[in-house]
Amino acid sequence: MTYDDASWQRPGPGSEPPAPERTGEAVPPTGYAGPPPTQQPPAGWRPPTYLQPPPPRQLAPQDIDKIEAQEKDARTLTYGVGLVAAAVMVVLSCLLCSRVLF
Known part of the structure; x- marks a missing residue:
């Protein structure tokens, strides 16, 4: 299939756009038919359940x-x-500033 510009x-002014049949495009369907119909699942579609989980345990009491x-x-x-970290930073800053000034 070749495409042309x-x-x-x-x-142009006053002209109609080309119809989809002439350009090779498919004609889109008109209207919306709605979603497809749903079907009920067959009986027994779930796997059988053999084990029931135990009930949750009690949490240990907390000493508030x-x-x-x-x-x-x-x-x-x-x-x-x-x-301590702030004191170390202050001492280092003072040492740095004293070396720069003196």
């Missing part, structure tokens, strides 16, 4: 006071590490 050019104490300890450690 005539099918892509704009029609112990959890809060551990979170407080972790927060204290985090703040301590942050303060």
